[in-house]
Amino acid sequence: MSCFVGDSNFCSECGNVLPLPGIQDTVHCPRCSFSISVAEFSGKEIRSTVLFNPVEQSSVALEDEKDSELKGPVIDRRCSRCNKEGMVYHTRQMRSADEGQTVFFTCIHCRYQEKEDS
Numbered sequence: 554m555s556c557f558v559g560d561s562n563f564c565s566e567c568g569n570v571l572p573l574p575g576i577q578d579t580v581h582c583p584r585c586s587f588s589i590s591v592a593e594f595s596g597k598e599i600r601s602t603v604l605f606n607p608v609e610q611s612s613v614a615l616e617d618e619k620d621s622e623l624k625g626p627v628i629d630r631r632c633s634r635c636n637k638e639g640m641v642y643h644t645r646q647m648r649s650a651d652e653g654q655t656v657f658f659t660c661i662h663c664r665y666q667e668k669e670d671s
Contacts, residue, residue, distance in 0.1 A: 561589070561593055561594060561597065564582040564584065564585060564587045565587065565589075566582065566585050566586075566587040567582065567584050567585045567587065569582055569583065569584040569585070571589070574591045574594045577591070578590065578591055579591060580594070623641045623659055623661055623664075624641070625641040625642060625643050626641065626642065627639055627640070627641055627661060628640055628641075628642060628658075630642075630658060632660035632662065632663060632665055632667075633665070633667065634660065634663055634665040635660060635662050635663040635665065637660070637662045637663075639660070639661045639662065640658040640659060640660050640661065640667075641658070641659045641661055642656055642657060642658045642659070643656075643657055644656050644657070645657065648670075653670065653671035654671055655668055655669070655670050655671070656668065656669045656670075656671055
């Protein structure tokens, strides 16, 4: 007895998305033991849509550095450009895994950026 009813793109046993019909005579659910005949898909149109987020909402969107707020922990490090205390930092693994991380520092006063390989 089926738990889910409706669209043939979904497994009627577990509700998982079924793979597209291929060369075989049946389509098997990758999650459970359910299978359906390829004949069930005959004459049906399959559509897919890719929806991209607007650039304004993307975390990768470039912001004006003067208007953007610096985020991250502030440490007691003196800026080499303006000579004031207070820098925000973040780390990235830029080299191979057996080497240390690269630490990027940004001055909270003049927005000067430095990097340090550790």
